[in-house]
Amino acid sequence: MDPLPLADRKTGPASPGPWQVLSFLAPPVRDILARLSPEAWSQLEEIRLRQNRPLMVNLSWGDTFVDPGGRPIPSAAGAYLVTAEDMKRTLELMSNCSIYSLEEELRQGFITLPGGHRVGLAGKAVLEGGRIRTLKYITGLNLRIARELPGVADKVMPYVINQREGNLYHTLIVSPPRGGKTTLLRDMVRQISWGIPSLGLPGRRVGLVDERSEIAGSYAGVPQKDLGPRTDILDGCPKAEGMMMLIRSMSPQVIATDELGREEDVFALEEALHAGVKLLTTVHGHNLADLRQRPILARILGRKIFERIVFLGFSLGVGTLEGVFDGQTYSAILAKPLR
C-alpha cells in the first residue's frame, strides 16, 4: 500500500488551538487573557500565575506583565494581581475539583491538561520519609501551551535518514531549554511513524517513552498529539524501564524518548542498541564541548552510540537548526544555521 503524501495526512486529534487553555483559568484571569490581541496569542508560550503577584505571560520574544484590560505592559505597577481565590479556582478547574486524584502528578510537580498543555506547579512540599509526598499551598502555576507544528522536522529529516538503508540514524537532538526540542522530536516521531517516501523511509514502528507526558501530551493515557499510526506510547513511565519494557513487549524499530541524563539511561540505550533498535532522543545542552563536560553524556559520546547529533538554538529564532554533526567522526554535515 502506498503511503499517503505528507500533505494529505490527517494531523491527528483536531486541536482547538491555544484558546482551549482559557477554560482552565479562574474567570477573572480568563477574561483578562481573552482580551490579549490575536498577535499576542499567536506568540504565547506560557502563562504564569503567582499568588499576590502580577499576572505574567511569556511571548516568543520574552516575558511581559498583563494589565486588567488584557494589554501587555512592561512594568509590574499597573499589572493585574493574581489573588488567592484565582489560584484556588484555577486549581479546581485544572484538577476537576479533585486535587486528591492527582497525587502522582503533584509529586512530580506538573499536571497535563486535555490538549496536552502542561502545568508546572510550585508550592510547599510535604515530605514523608525524606521524599516528597505531595504539594500543598500551591501558589505558583506555569501553564505551558503545547503547540503542534506539523512539518517542523522537515528540515532535519534529510540529515538523519540513511537513504541507502531506508532507516533512521541513531540520533541525538541537543538544545538549550525552550529551544524547541520536544516539538521537533514530536514531529520527527510522527514523520518516522508515517514514513517518508521521498527520502526512502518506510513507516517504522516507534516506541515512545514519554516520561513527563510532554511529547504526546497524554491525558488519561490518550495522546493528544498526532504521533503517527505506528507509534506506541508509554506515558509517565521512567525512561530506562520504559525502554526495556517496549523492547520486550512491542518490538519497536525506533525508540524515542526525551531528556537523557541519568546513569540507568545509558544502560537502557545500550540494551536498545543490541536489540537492533534505532534511537532518537534529546538532551539539554548548547554545543559539543558542553556535552563533553557532563559525565554521563561524555560516556555516551565516548561510546559513539549516536550517528547523528542535531543542534538546535536561537540564532535565527526559536527552533533554529544550528548544525548537524556525524556522531562517529564529529565532522559537520550541516555547519550553517538553518530555519
Add this chain to the structure above:
Amino acid sequence: MLKLTGALLIIGACGLLGNDIARAYAQRPRLLRSLQTALQLLETEINYGATPLPAALKLVATAGDPQIAPFFLSVRALLLEPGGKGLVEAWKRGLEELKYYTVLTERDLEPLAALGGILGGSDRQDQVKHLQLAREQLKGVEKGAREACSKNERMWRYLGFLLGTMLVLTLY
C-alpha cells in the same frame, strides 16, 4: 348536616397537620443517617478509588438514599456547568435546595456546610479526615434528632386530632 361535615373536615385537617409534623420528626434521624452513609461512600471513593469528584458524587447519588440523591446530583451539575462558580458555590446552592425539599434544618446541615470549602482541595489523607469529622458531627446531630423524635412524634400524631376536636367544641 353541614355542621357535621364542617366539624369532620376541621378534625381531619388538624389531624393531617399533626401527622405531617410527626412524620417530619421521624424523617429527620433517617435522613441524617443516610447523609452519613453517603459521606462514608464518598470517603471510600476518594480514598481508595481517587475518583474525581464529579464521578464520585454521581456514584454516591446512585447508591444512596433517593431522598438525598438530588443534593449530590445538583452539586455535580453545578460543578460541571461551563463557567460555573466553583465547588464552594455549588455546594452552598445544593445545601439550600436540600434544606428546601427535605425536613432537614439549617443546624442539621451545618456539619456538611463546612465541607464545601474543603472537598477536592487537598490530598487524600486530608479529605478523609474532614469527611470523618463531618460524619462524627452528623452522628451527634442525628442523636439529638432521634431524642426529639421519641419525645414528639407520638404526641403530634394525636395532638392534631385533639386540637381539631377542641376547635370544633369551641366553635359550636
